[in-house]
Amino acid sequence: MTAPQATPCKRVRNPQLHREAILDAALRTFAERGFEYATVREIAERAGVAHSSVLRHFGSKEQLFRMAVPGPWDVAEVAPGEPCMLPERIAAAYVGRMETLAGNDPYLALLRSAATDDCAATQIYLAMQDKSLEIYRSVSGGDAIHNQLPFLASLLIGVTFSRYVVRAGLLAEMTADQFAEHLGGSIRGVLFGTQAVQP
């Protein structure tokens, strides 16, 4: 019975630290569970604060979502280079990012949340898509490719869904290198291989 609880209810008073901890926990939780399944209480627990503190800092769950999940994406750090290798560079940038951030990527939080039609998530998601399309557009040279860019975005969405959200099936079983290689081929097909059969 002699419970030596050294810190029964030791309060720490550090707004900025807590704020950052909450934002970090929120991003991870939203990415794992999506907006609806993520609860303020779980975010608070992960951040090591009371759930009321979370609401106090950010007002509401939705405002927290907006603050925690970065909006316009900074993904497309596609290395510059010769246009003919563009698909492989896009694939490398995408796979590199997703593999390093693992399940904590805000992209996953947006994807999961947008699927359940949460309007905030959908709006942010759209903004992100426009932004990344713009970036891809500036990187890719030809005008003819531009029409295919939405399909490139869709391919990346679907691939993300299979490999990182559902986490099962053939794409999920590949190693990162295998995945990047095949993905590069598919991206190449979407961007350049749109010619019909020639007689």
Place this chain on the structure above:
Amino acid sequence: MTAPQATPCKRVRNPQLHREAILDAALRTFAERGFEYATVREIAERAGVAHSSVLRHFGSKEQLFRMAVPGPWDVAEVAPGEPCMLPERIAAAYVGRMETLAGNDPYLALLRSAATDDCAATQIYLAMQDKSLEIYRSVSGGDAIHNQLPFLASLLIGVTFSRYVVRAGLLAEMTADQFAEHLGGSIRGVLFGTQAVQP
């Protein structure tokens, strides 16, 4: 005050009819809202029964989901034909199905629900994906294509997400015909256009 309520609480007693009405309402609701946001009470209201009747008929919300949402997919009614036009036939079959069923497609129910990590939805979703991959495999001729089939599936997932779930952006603004045409090109690229640049 003379309320002439002819049917104050007229009960109808027809198990099979109610069962079908519930299944139909469930499919629509799951497709619109996803597993989590869909409530048993709303399904019951749409079916015109009490919410307890829904639980009585199907035991639980999850069992209802399994019964209402068709598992292995019957999608790929890809018309047979010469292999060189396969992409266009796949695009036509896909767009035709999605446009006619509008928002009631079980595919949407699965996609929305799987995104929120619901395990039942994920399992059904995987089964569906395997099934459709198998169908595509039987339709497509060459062996070299098989490696690209998961990416075809992913492309369709992403495209579905953009046009029918988020319902915004460039893909959503296209007419069905425009969409089918561009999609055919992208499918062609994924399936056949994987060759690297030739010297």
Place this chain on the structure above:
DNA sequence: CTCTTTAATGACCAACCGGTCATTAGCAGT
């Protein structure tokens, strides 16, 4: 008509949600 069967119902429940608020306690200024 009467009785039995059972589909259908509405009241009810515990659990959990996001959000509010009075209270408590750490820290800076004096």
Place this chain on the structure above:
DNA sequence: ACTGCTAATGACCGGTTGGTCATTAAAGAG
């Protein structure tokens, strides 16, 4: 050491959810 400010807290609230159960009333059998 005292005190005011306010970050942090836990108790609490109304609402909603999936699920249970005793009660009710249609439909078939005699």
